[in-house]
Amino acid sequence: MSEVVDVLVVGAGMSGLIAARALMPTCSVVVVDKGRGLGGRLATRRIGDAVFDHGAQFFTADGPAFAALVASWVSSGVAEPWFDQLPESNTAPTPVRDQPGGRVRYRGVPAMTTLAKALADGLDARRATTVTSVSVVDGQWQARLASGAAIRAGALVLSSPVPQSLALLDAGAVALAKADRSALERVAYDPCLAVLAPLDGPSGLADPGAKRFDGTTLAWLADNQLKGISPVPAVTLHGSPEFSRVHWDEPDAVIVDALLGVAGLASAAVAGETQVMRWRYAKPSVIHDRPVLLAADLPPLVFAGDGFGGPRVEGAALSGWAAAAALVAPTD
Numbered sequence: 001m002s003e004v005v006d007v008l009v010v011g012a013g014m015s016g017l018i019a020a021r022a023l024m025p026t027c028s029v030v031v032v033d034k035g036r037g038l039g040g041r042l043a044t045r046r047i048g049d050a051v052f053d054h055g056a057q058f059f060t061a062d063g064p065a066f067a068a069l070v071a072s073w074v075s076s077g078v079a080e081p082w083f084d085q086l087p088e089s090n091t092a093p094t095p096v097r098d099q100p101g102g103r104v105r106y107r108g109v110p111a112m113t114t115l116a117k118a119l120a121d122g123l124d125a126r127r128a129t130t131v132t133s134v135s136v137v138d139g140q141w142q143a144r145l146a147s148g149a150a151i152r153a154g155a156l157v158l159s160s161p162v163p164q165s166l167a168l169l170d171a172g173a174v175a176l177a178k179a180d181r182s183a184l185e186r187v188a189y190d191p192c193l194a195v196l197a198p199l200d201g202p203s204g205l206a207d208p209g210a211k212r213f214d215g216t217t218l219a220w221l222a223d224n225q226l227k228g229i230s231p232v233p234a235v236t237l238h239g240s241p242e243f244s245r246v247h248w249d250e251p252d253a254v255i256v257d258a259l260l261g262v263a264g265l266a267s268a269a270v271a272g273e274t275q276v277m278r279w280r281y282a283k284p285s286v287i288h289d290r291p292v293l294l295a296a297d298l299p300p301l302v303f304a305g306d307g308f309g310g311p312r313v314e315g316a317a318l319s320g321w322a323a324a325a326a327l328v329a330p331t332d
C-alpha cells in the first residue's frame with residue numbers, strides 16, 4: 001500500500017517549503033528532498049572546524065510579503081542584516097552599520113540553512129528522500145522513491161529546477177500539454193562552480209567580508225569568518241557562469257587553483273581540505289513569465305521555484321506562495 005496525502009511537494013528549498021507551509025493549514029502535505037539536509041540552494045557545509053555558506057550568500061526583501069517574513073525571521077533571530085550596498089565590481093561592500101539607508105542584504109543566523117530549518121518546523125519534510133519518477137495512477141499522482149516506496153497524492157508541486165522536474169515526469173511517462181512543455185523547456189539556468197577553502201590566516205577581505213568580481217573567471221568571494229558563521233578563516237569562491245561552463249569537468253585542483261589565483265589567495269594559504277561544489281542549476285538565466293505553471297489536462301500539478309518567481313531567494317519564496325494559491329484557487 002502506498003502512503004496517501006493531499007499534496008506532495010518535491011523539493012525542500014525555499015519555494016517548496018513556503019508552498020508546503022501555506023498549504024499545511026488546509027490539507028495534508030508531505031515534502032521530500034533528495035538532499036542530506038533541507039534548503040536546496042540555501043546550503044551550508046562544514047569542513048573540520050570551518051563553516052561555509054556555499055549556495056545563496058545573502059537575500060534581499062523587495063516586496064511586502066517577503067519583507068514581512070524576513071522581519072519575523074529577524075525578530076526571532078533566524079536572520080540578520082549583513083550589509084547594505086551591492087558590492088561594486090572589485091570593491092568591498094559597505095558594512096550595514098555604515099549605510100543605514102541602503103538596500104539590505106540579509107544572512108541566515110548562524111548560516112543560510114537556518115532559514116530552511118525554520119520553515120520546516122512543524123512540517124512533514126523528509127530529507128535524503130529521492131523521487132525517481134512521478135506518474136498518474138487512477139487519477140492521482142504517484143511518486144516513486146529511490147527506496148522503492150511510493151507516495152500517492154491528489155496534487156503535486158514540483159519545486160526542483162525545471163530540467164529535473166521534467167526528467168521525473170518523463171521517467172513516469174507523463175505527457176504534458178504541448179504549450180506547457182515548450183514553456184518549461186524555455187526556462188534555463190547558469191551553472192556555478194563553488195570552491196570552499198579553509199585558510200590558515202585572515203583572507204585579507206575587509207569587513208563585512210564579501211567582494212563581487214566582474215571578470216569572466218571569479219564572480220564572488222566571501223569570508224565566512226568575517227560573515228560570522230565560521231569560527232576559523234574560511235572562504236567561499238563562486239566561478240562566473242562562463243568559467244563554470246567551460247571548466248565543469250576539470251579536476252577539482254584545477255578549479256581551486258584558478259579561482260584562488262584570481263582572488264589573490266595563494267594555494268599555500270589553504271589549511272587542509274578544499275571542496276568543489278558543482279551547482280548545475282545555480283541561478284535561472286531565463287525565467288517563465290508567471291510565478292508558477294499550473295499544468296493543463298492533468299491532475300493538479302504545479303511547477304514552482306526561482307525559474308518562475310525570479311532568480312533569487314525572494315523569487316523562490318514568491319513562487320512558493322503562488323504554488324499554494326494555484327492549488328487552492330486555480331486560475332490558469
Ligand SMILES: Cc1cc2nc3c(=O)[nH]c(=O)nc-3n(C[C@H](O)[C@H](O)[C@H](O)COP(=O)(O)OP(=O)(O)OC[C@H]3O[C@@H](n4cnc5c(N)ncnc54)[C@H](O)[C@@H]3O)c2cc1C
Pocket residue numbers: 010011012013014015016032033034035039040041042054055056057058059060129130131132159160161164168192194238279281282283304305306307310311312313314315316
Ligand atoms: C552559488 C549560488 C549563489 C547564489 N547566490 C544568491 C544570493 O546571493 N542571493 C539570492 O537571493 N539568491 C542566490 N542564489 C539563488 C537562490 O539560492 C535560489 O534562487 C533559491 O534558493 C532557489 O530555491 P528553489 O526552492 O527554487 O530551488 P532549490 O533550492 O534548488 O530547491 C529544489 C530542491 O529540489 C530537490 N530535488 C531535486 N530533484 C529531486 C528529486 N528527484 N527528489 C527529491 N528532491 C529533489 C533539491 O535537492 C533541492 O533541495 C544563489 C544560488 C547559487 C547556487
